[in-house]
Amino acid sequence: MDPLGAYRGAKGYIAMPIAAVVSAIVAMGLAVLSVYTAGFLLGKFDGPDGPGAGVLVILVALNIAISVFIAGFTLLVNLHRPTSWRMPTFAFVLSIGLVRLMGPFDIRFAPFMLGTGAIVWAICCWLLHRRSVATNNVIQA
Numbered sequence: 001m002d003p004l005g006a007y008r009g010a011k012g013y014i015a016m017p018i019a020a021v022v023s024a025i026v027a028m029g030l031a032v033l034s035v036y037t038a039g040f041l042l043g044k045f046d047g048p049d050g051p052g053a054g055v056l057v058i059l060v061a062l063n064i065a066i067s068v069f070i071a072g073f074t075l076l077v078n079l080h081r082p083t084s085w086r087m088p089t090f091a092f093v094l095s096i097g098l099v100r101l102m103g104p105f106d107i108r109f110a111p112f113m114l115g116t117g118a119i120v121w122a123i124c125c126w127l128l129h130r131r132s133v134a135t136n137n138v139i140q141a
Contacts, residue, residue: 008080015080023072023091031065059112066095066117074124088124092117 007015038057073091077083099113 019076027069031061085125
């Protein structure tokens with residue numbers, strides 16, 4: 001039995017945590033990779049040193065992690081069963097909560113920490129809405 005078939009055959013209460021864990025692991029892996037890449041590029045091109053460079057690297061990692069988590073969670077849940085705009089919204093709200101738990105959430109940094117996540121959320125919602133509208137308007141013979 002293939003893993004995708006086993007995942008599609010799993011119950012919803014099992015598939016949702018699997019989707020959340022897998023997308024979180026992939027998001028963290030890509031965030032770590034982006035930290036090393038941003039640090040390398042800042043060192044290579046004589047970028048800013050000091051606390052500004054650290055904040056820049058953290059913001060890049062958070063943007064990548066949040067975006068990948070939202071897209072990955074939506075894709076994995078959609079592979080299990082057709083879904084709606086609620087899944088990317090749930091993933092976005094969950095990522096806002098996790099960013100808030102990380103430490104003091106200064107409203108000045110919110111657009112930088114959650115900006116690309118909001119863009120990915122809007123694109124996922126638009127694609128899911130567009131797909132559902134297209135399949136609901138099919139004329140049946």
